Structures are given as C-alpha cells and as structure tokens.
Amino acid sequence: xxxxxxALIAIVLxxxxxxxxxxxxxxxxxxxxxxWLLVFAAGFRAALGLSIIPPYQTYITYETYIVPGLCGMIMxxxxxxSSLSLIYDREMGSMKLLLTSPLPRWWLLTCKLLGxxxxxxxxxxxxxxxxxxxxxKMPVAGYLTVLPALxxxxxxxxxxxxxxSSFIKQLENFAGVMNFVIxxxxxxSSALYPxxxxxxxxELLYNICAVNPFTHxxxxxxxxxxxxxxxxxxxxxxxxxxxFTVAALWGYSPRITGPRGRG
Amino acid sequence: MIRSAGxxxxxxxxxxxxxxxxxxxxxxxxxxxxxxDTLEVIATYPTGERPRGIxxxxxxxxxxxxASDSDAVQVMDPATGEILHDxxxxxxxxxxxxxxxxxxxxxxxxxxxxxxxxxxxxxxxxAQIDVGVEPEGMAISPDGTIAITTSETTNMAxxxxxxxxxxxxxxxxxxxxxxxxxxxxxxxMWVSSEIGGTITVFDTSDQSEIGKIDFEVPGVHRDRxxxxxxxxxxxxxxxxxxxxxxxxxxVVNTETLxxxxxxxxxxxxxxMAFNADKSLLFTTNGVSGxxxxxxxxxxxxxxxxxxGRFPWGAAFRPTQ
Numbered sequence: 001x002x003x004x005x006x007a008l009i010a011i012v013l014x015x016x017x018x019x020x021x022x023x024x025x026x027x028x029x030x031x032x033x034x035x036w037l038l039v040f041a042a043g044f045r046a047a048l049g050l051s052i053i054p055p056y057q058t059y060i061t062y063e064t065y066i067v068p069g070l071c072g073m074i075m076x077x078x079x080x081x082s083s084l085s086l087i088y089d090r091e092m093g094s095m096k097l098l099l100t101s102p103l104p105r106w107w108l109l110t111c112k113l114l115g116x117x118x119x120x121x122x123x124x125x126x127x128x129x130x131x132x133x134x135x136x137k138m139p140v141a142g143y144l145t146v147l148p149a150l151x152x153x154x155x156x157x158x159x160x161x162x163x164x165s166s167f168i169k170q171l172e173n174f175a176g177v178m179n180f181v182i183x184x185x186x187x188x189s190s191a192l193y194p195x196x197x198x199x200x201x202x203e204l205l206y207n208i209c210a211v212n213p214f215t216h217x218x219x220x221x222x223x224x225x226x227x228x229x230x231x232x233x234x235x236x237x238x239x240x241x242x243x244f245t246v247a248a249l250w251g252y253s254p255r256i257t258g259p260r261g262r263g
Numbered sequence: 264m265i266r267s268a269g270x271x272x273x274x275x276x277x278x279x280x281x282x283x284x285x286x287x288x289x290x291x292x293x294x295x296x297x298x299x300d301t302l303e304v305i306a307t308y309p310t311g312e313r314p315r316g317i318x319x320x321x322x323x324x325x326x327x328x329x330a331s332d333s334d335a336v337q338v339m340d341p342a343t344g345e346i347l348h349d350x351x352x353x354x355x356x357x358x359x360x361x362x363x364x365x366x367x368x369x370x371x372x373x374x375x376x377x378x379x380x381x382x383x384x385x386x387x388x389x390a391q392i393d394v395g396v397e398p399e400g401m402a403i404s405p406d407g408t409i410a411i412t413t414s415e416t417t418n419m420a421x422x423x424x425x426x427x428x429x430x431x432x433x434x435x436x437x438x439x440x441x442x443x444x445x446x447x448x449x450x451x452m453w454v455s456s457e458i459g460g461t462i463t464v465f466d467t468s469d470q471s472e473i474g475k476i477d478f479e480v481p482g483v484h485r486d487r488x489x490x491x492x493x494x495x496x497x498x499x500x501x502x503x504x505x506x507x508x509x510x511x512x513x514v515v516n517t518e519t520l521x522x523x524x525x526x527x528x529x530x531x532x533x534x535m536a537f538n539a540d541k542s543l544l545f546t547t548n549g550v551s552g553x554x555x556x557x558x559x560x561x562x563x564x565x566x567x568x569x570x571g572r573f574p575w576g577a578a579f580r581p582t583q
Binding site for chain 1: 480510551565
C-alpha cells in the first residue's frame with residue numbers, strides 16, 4: 001500500500017513542481033478568466049439585472065452570473081493542459097518511465113488525474129479571491145461548499161483530458177482539441193448565458209447545451225457556491241467522469257498502446 | 264385548573280406570529296402580507312381598485328389603504344383582512360400620511376389638485392386645501408405642525424400649517440416630485456424628483472434649500488435613474504432611495520449628501536418599508552412584481568419575493 005502512496009505523492013508533487021516552475025502558466029490560467037470577467041462581462045454588464053434563476057434568490061449582474069462558468073473554464077483548460085503535458089511526456093520519453101513502473105497503470109493514471117485536479121482547484125480559489133477583491137463575492141460558506149463540487153468537476157474534466165491524450169499521437173494535433181473540444185464545450189454550456197436564453201434562440205442548441213457534461217459541471221459549481229445541492233448536475237458530472245475515466249484507462253491499456261506503451 | 268393548563272400548553276406550542284410587511288398590488292387590487300421570519304407571502308387580501316398608499320394606525324389595529332380608482336381610503340382589519348369601512352377621500356387618492364395624533368389623515372388627491380384632511384374617527388372631511396397640479400407625495404413633521412404635499416406637475420413642495428389647514432409656503436423642486444419625508448427630528452425635509460433625478464433637502468425652519476443629491480448608476484442611462492420613495496436608517500445617517508426603472512436602491516450619507524453605494528433590486532423599484540429594528544429593508548418592484556429584501560448592514564440584496572402585479576406601497580406591522 002505504501003508503494004501506491006509513494007507513487008501518488010511523487011506524481012502529485014511532480015505536477016505541483018511543474019506548475020510552480022511554470023509561473024507563466026499560472027498567470028495565464030488566471031488572466032484568461034479575468035479577461036472574460038473584466039472585459040467580456042463589462043460589455044454584457046446587464047446593469048439592470050438578470051432574471052432570477054436558481055440558485056440565485058434575487059437579481060444579479062452578469063459578472064456575478066459568469067463567475068461559476070469561469071471557474072469551470074479554468075478547470076476545462078487545466079484538464080486539457082494536463083493532457084497536453086501527457087503528450088509532451090510521451091514525446092520526451094518520461095511517460096515510458098512512468099508506465100513501465102511495477103504499479104498498475106490505472107493507479108498511475110489516477111495519480112496524474114488527482115494531481116491535475118488539485119492544481120486546477122488551487123487556480124480556481126486564486127480566481128475566486130481576485131473576483132472577491134473586485135467586489136464579486138459569494139456567500140462565505142459557499143467558498144467551502146464549492147470544494148467537493150470542484151473536486152468532482154476537476155476529475156471529470158481531467159479524465160476527459162486523459163482520454164484525449166490517449167488518442168492524440170503528436171503535440172501538433174492538440175490544436176484540434178482546442179477547436180473541437182474546448183471551444184464547443186465552453187460555448188455550448190451554461191457558463192456564459194442561462195440555458196433559458198439559449199432556448200429562446202434555438203431549441204437544438206439548448207438541447208446540446210443540456211446534455212453537455214460541462215454544463216452540469218458548471219451548474220454543480222454554481223449551486224455549491226451558493227450553498228445549494230444540485231443532484232442532477234452531480235449525477236451527470238459523476239457519470240461523465242466515470243465514462244471518461246474508464247475510456248481513458250482503456251485507451252492507455254497495453255493492448256491498445258502496445259507492450260511498451262505508445263511512448 | 265386543567266383547562267388553564269391546557270390553554271398555557273396550547274399557547275406555548277403555538278408558533279409566535281412573525282412580524283409582517285404589507286404590500287399593495289396596484290394591478291391586482293390586493294394586498295400581499297409577507298412574513299418577515301420566513302420571507303414568504305402568507306396572505307393576500309382583496310381591496311378596492313388600484314391600491315397604492317398604505318399605512319397603519321399607531322396601535323396597528325387598522326390599516327388604511329388608498330384605493331385610487333375606487334376614490335376611497337379603505338380601512339381594513341389586519342387580523343382578518345376584512346374591509347371595515349371606507350373613508351371619504353376626495354378623488355383619486357394616491358398617497359397619504361397619518362398625523363401623529365393618530366386621527367387626521369392628509370390625503371393627496373391626484374386628479375383634483377387638492378389635499379384632503381379626513382378625521383378617521385368621525386369619518387368626515389375636515390378640510391380641503393388647494394395645492395399644485397397632480398399632488399402625490401405626503402409627509403408630516405414629527406411634532407405634527409407641518410404637512411407637506413408635493414405636486415407632480417407644478418414641481419413644488421407645498422407647506423401646510425396643520426393648525427389652520429392653510430398653505431404657508433411653496434418651494435420649487437426639480438421635475439415631478441414624488442415623495443417627501445422629514446428627518447433629524449423634523450429639522451430637514453427631503454423631496455425626491457422623479458424626472459429631475461434628484462432629491463432636494465430643505466431646512467424646515469425657513470424652507471430654504473440646503474442641498475441636492477444627484478444619482479448616477481454605473482451602466483444605466485441617466486433617463487432611467489428616477490428617484491421615488493426613500494427611507495432613513497435607524498440612526499438617520501443613511502438614506503435608502505428607490506431609483507425607479509434603474510432597478511437600484513441608492514445608499515446616501517445624510518450628512519455629506521453623497522451616494523455611497525447602489526444595490527441591485529427588481530424592476531422599477533418604487534417604495535419601501537423597514538422591519539422593526541431596521542435591519543431589513545423591503546422594496547416594492549412594480550414591473551417585476553416582487554419585493555426585494557435588503558440586508559441593511561451589509562447593503563446586499565438577500566432575496567426577491569413574488570407578490571401580486573405591480574406592487575406599489577409597503578408598510579410594517581409588528582405582531583409580537
């Protein structure tokens with residue numbers, strides 16, 4: 001058992017060290033949502049207030065509305081970033097070292113997933129702190145109750161990144177991930193606008209948004225930030241996480257990657 | 264002995280009635296009663312047509328309601344919601360104020376350009392005072408010596424001597440004055456001007472203008488910033504001003520007359536009422552048909568409660 005723990009600590013520490021050494025990555029991870037919060041949201045400020053939808057009890061400004069969506073955005077980009085680092089590891093050969101360890105491959109990949117999730121949660125809390133300093137505050141208890149929601153959302157998006165990395169052979173192909181995964185997932189969700197607003201313009205787009213697992217991750221975070229539980233969002237996020245994890249483990253199994261792994 | 268014990272048990276077991284906020288619904292011809300404990304509507308009672316102004320008698324035994332399109336002030340039993348009788352009010356009563364003697368109602372008759380004074384005990388009109396065109400806002404000094412009527416079209420605050428029931432001064436204010444209140448033991452009198460977008464502050468002793476408050480809600484066009492109802496905090500250092508279709512309440516420092524903050528509430532916020540210790544403020548939002556509850560200490564909106572269509576006036580009723 002201690003070998004498992006040693007591997008977990010080593011992999012999570014490696015992720016943390018990589019994150020600390022890449023300060024520009026941390027800054028970039030914060031600048032992206034802050035640009036959305038300060039520039040994009042300013043254009044759509046909705047100074048007269050958005051209609052009341054759960055979990056909000058009263059009228060809110062657009063800045064307040066998009067904060068949970070931007071938390072999800074941080075986790076989405078981080079999940080993809082960690083998949084990028086896996087492809088990089090594979091190209092540099094360090095993946096080979098990792099996967100040839102005597103520990104089961106599923107455990108090693110789970111350690112990678114946990115490491116990536118922990119890093120993205122740190123980024124989300126840094127973003128929430130800056131948002132609070134800018135006057136966009138959540139209920140105090142919400143900063144605590146959001147933690148489990150962030151863990152679930154982080155695992156779901158991290159496992160998606162893991163799944164993608166098992167199928168992408170070269171770093172250059174990652175641009176396709178941006179166009180075909182990140183952008184559609186982000187824009188076809190409730191991160192930027194309430195789903196009822198989407199339903200007004202297109203029923204089809206609304207239905208796509210409603211089945212997008214990222215929508216459920218964002219709603220899970222949104223409700224948790226306001227100390228409320230969203231059962232359906234939790235169910236769909238956990239289900240998506242389980243499906244992505246199983247598929248990623250299958251993608252990384254020796255039968256698929258070859259006896260020495262693709263790396 | 265056993266019956267007495269049973270009665271005591273029943274009283275102990277029964278939940279204590281919560282204080283209430285009463286809200287007139289202009290388009291529904293009803294009043295909604297909100298429990299301050301649960302922040303939910305616990306009763307809705309029918310009224311005459313187009314209820315607007317609402318106020319309680321000093322002992323809260325009756326509630327007076329301006330049923331504007333019924334041309335009556337209705338007297339309701341707040342315990343049952345039953346209309347007890349109507350008072351003669353003159354045409355189109357919109358707002359009123361109860362004299363500190365708990366007997367005389369000063370009523371603004373919007374269509375007749377008069378202020379009607381009604382004795383609530385004898386149910387007789389005791390005076391009708393000519394004022395400017397479309398009178399609306401009504402206020403009375405804490406000592407009961409001065410009543411104020413504001414006239415929307417004449418753009419004036421009319422100062423009435425309650426001893427003689429005659430005007431003794433008229434002061435110009437900005438366009439469409441809507442609401443008036445005395446503050447600091449009657450030393451100052453404030454008038455909001457809806458179209459002018461200001462509040463004018465007067466020195467009561469000589470009716471001179473002391474200052475003017477301007478409002479500018481970030482991101483909202485100036486035309487939408489229309490001050491209407493306002494109330495003062497318990498220490499009177501802060502005023503809360505409803506800014507109509509800008510959907511915001513302004514928080515004003517009453518010493519410097521500077522706006523300190525804006526709080527987002529529902530659509531077309533009109534009037535408001537505090538709870539007993541003035542820790543919560545309830546604003547009526549006409550277009551969105553709800554009442555927003557504000558945490559006064561933190562200056563944050565806590566919740567918006569659906570009431571009837573076009574909520575207009577609000578009044579507090581203690582039940583404990």
